[in-house]
Amino acid sequence: MERLTSGGDAAATRRAHIVAVIAQPEDLTTPRLRGLAGVADALEVRADLVGDPDPHRLRRHFTGPVTYSLRTPRHGGRSAAGPVERRTRLLRAADHYDVVDLEAVDDLVPELLAGIPARQRRVSWHQPEPAGPERSAVRVADALEASAELRERFAAMATTPALLYLLVPQSGTQYGSASPLLLTGLGRSDVTAFASGPAGTWTRVLAPWLGAPLAFGRAGAPGADGMPSVGQLLTDYGLPALPPLSALFGIAGRAPGRSLSPRLHNAALRELQLPALYLPFQVDTFPRFWHWANGFGALARLPLRGLTVTAPHKQSAVEVADVVGPQALRCGAANVLWLDAGRWRAATTDTAAALHILARAGVDPSGRRAAVIGCGSTGQAVALALLQAGARVTLVNRGHARGREASSRLGAPYVPLSRFSPAGHAVLVHATPLAERQPFPVAAVDPDAAVLEMVYRDPPTALMSATRARGLIGIDGWEVLLVEVSEQFQLLTGHPFPGALPLRSLCFSRVECADVHGLTEPGESPPPQSPMQPTSGEAP
Template sequence: MPRSPAGKICIVIGEANPAQWEEAILKARPEANYLELRLDCLKVSDLTASNFKKWVRLAEVPVIATLRRKANGGQFIGSEAEQVEILKVALEANVAFLDVEIETIENYLHGELALLKKAPTRLIVSYHNFEETPVSLESIYQRLLQVRPDVLKVATLAHSFSDNFRLLELIEKTRQQNLSIISVAMGELGVYSRIVAPSRGALLTYGSMGNSQATAPGQLSAHDLRLVYALDEINEQTRFYGVIGYPVGHSLSPQIHNAAFRERGLNARYLPLAIQDLQDFGPHLKRFAGFSITIPHKVAILSYVDRLDSTVKMTGAANTLVRQGDDLWAYNTDVYGIRYALRKPLEEGIHQTTLLGAGGAARSAAIVLKESHCQVTVLGRDREKTRRFASEFGFDYDSLSQAPKYRGELLINATPLGMSPGTEQTPLQEHAIHYRWVFDMVYNPLETRLMRQSKGKALVISGLEMFVAQAAKQFELWTGLEPPRDLMRKIALEKLNASNRSAS
């Protein structure tokens, strides 16, 4: 007998042959509360009664069997009649659930479910739309209700962030009617619904075995759902934070901030929010307690906030939002991060500094250098942009190509040169490094080419120091608590080391 689910994570099995299928079931079993078997990924000749019984026995958790037709986003090219006959074989194996498209039930079964009803199996009737979230979800909801399923399922592609909330409203509706539902906004914009839906009453949410094995757009790994987001502990009192940017798929921030929230015993979650259109997301900003802001929205976000901290007024950009009452405050914690990373050279006393770059990162560095009364020369590729930037702070300037002729106590790389995947790039060759301190703001890879070249010639400061410090300041602004800096740094190191190993 399958064990009863203690959580709400369903891993989808979609391998191409029975041997891989069984290996995947065994691998998924420890992470899963449910397993969905995508029968359409196998040959019809593999879909035998003996195989079904073996898979149910191997699973040890409730099994959902589905044979998704090509017209409904699957791979099965047979007729509806053939689909129903195969599902009847699965039914005899006592799977916990059959998932059948509403189209098959309406077109072939004419709304009658008797052929697919057999205790203890429960019937999921599903509606999928891989193109949009229709304007009228109510009509789809009523269409599913009409055939009286055990569980309703609505999975649609989100084109607007508001589609998450429209699908969550369906969960509330079924809760009031004492019904079960699976409600999913697919795509990058739908990640919020995948994480939040179970806490609102959805039967389950779908996860993949790994980040590269998603079976639907926007699907997170079961590992991340369970360990990074602690899905089963989310409730209606959970406060939500997130990183707004595009892309955000490789951001370290969810791992770092969620671990920090747990360490401090906070009922809070930090989500990746892949937002391209700020205007679409703007109306939902105050549903959250705070945000990290990354490329490309650090300047544009200022049109959506109520108050600006002095760091934002100085830099003209924000990387942090904090909701205080009805107001959204904007901060730039990069300034704090740079100040922390440079604490030792600044304490020692820095006079002559070379700053490489004239963009947003360089601006935050320039503020710290200006308040420390350093003599600074800014080197950039675009001479006119560099001149304007330098004159704003009263600094000297020159072309980046002239970097080898400069020397001093501190070199700061505020360009992306050396950042993954361009790890062999460097803004300065080894023979031209004549500084006591070298600070590379790039943190991925952990050791850039510039850092390697500087070893033995200078004291090296990693961009990781700035990254962790600015994240710690964000945590402090959001919560008013002392951030667990050592833990945040440890997790960032682990993730970057893992990323660097997989890239090598």
């Protein structure tokens, strides 16, 4: 196994400037503004979303520089101001704000340039939503071509002198895929570029390491455009510090922004001073992503060294690997991929994690009846672990096709969920994203049974609440998360997860000025929103 070596002297660590974006009225409250002081270096007021607040009030609570942005629909904003009103508001803002955002090309007119000096200008370009389906860059040649086109666009913007420049393409386009490469090629300290949308969150996080001077975070909850909260920038990615970086890891899934894996993995990387970053990759088609990710790593000189993989991509993880572990091969699904001596290996940590957690709770499944509710990749991996431990396993699923397929693959009987009774089972494993209601009646569970749930939520799920109310052994997804992260980290990096890190505290850590982002199960599709999940919001 390849071990990632230390990044060297931490004293050489650079720093990024964090900009807290005011994007909703709640962000203008006194507690929120005071909370941002000492956490963010600067503010940006999205006037198209919150109107024109009193700038003197802002400065009473926040002493750093403040940017005024009146984003138009063409640039992804919501301002309905006509040309005259827009120019009036921008010129008025120049009297009270440190920086005024000017949209290329429409705002670069003599009247505005005369009234807003270069030292106060931020020239920005936000790519409009594509009119039809577009595909992101996959081939190295595509990425290089898109990067060259972005450089040409920046060169046109740079003919207007300004303090800062900002380029934000859509994540589903070739420009979105190539936006980080623009930074590596320019070598300037006044340009920030990243992709918009949830699939572009990783580009926002990575941009400061590639030379961008700023990292933008919502003052409140994360945004629908993929912008993380200020709290996420600090707790999940360790910003504003920019320690040495030579490799990338990440989580590939449908909604990785809701996962706690980046927070836990990055905390471990920092603790061990390993020069790597763990990023959230929102993936629709895994083979396309896989081809692109390896090409990008080569171009950016930041090789991808490993991934944790969530549904529905676990089968694809097996297909792209050079070497597949026996449990993953039996289940036909893997949740971790890592590079080892030039070959990609795939494995599932669900099997070992399930047995480890049960043993820690004093539960021995050998010779006992067990039921696994949910026949997705996670459920099959846990069922396999129980079978190998000597349990008599019954598979339970709502959809008959998947249930029968899992039964055939594992050689265990299948019962439709509509006909399932938990009575008589010593171990019950819940491996679906269902959280709002009990997947089976807890009242019918034997008093000496143990319930293991793979989903993690706060507050606890309906199943776990009912289990504990009855005084049964209830093991929730938080235990699963902590065990699996430790297993996966060692496979990815070659290093044991640092025991000094307080994992539970990290899971529930807070940053006073920011709302905490969401949680999801480590192996399946994200559940519906809970109080700790991101709320839908206006795109900043």
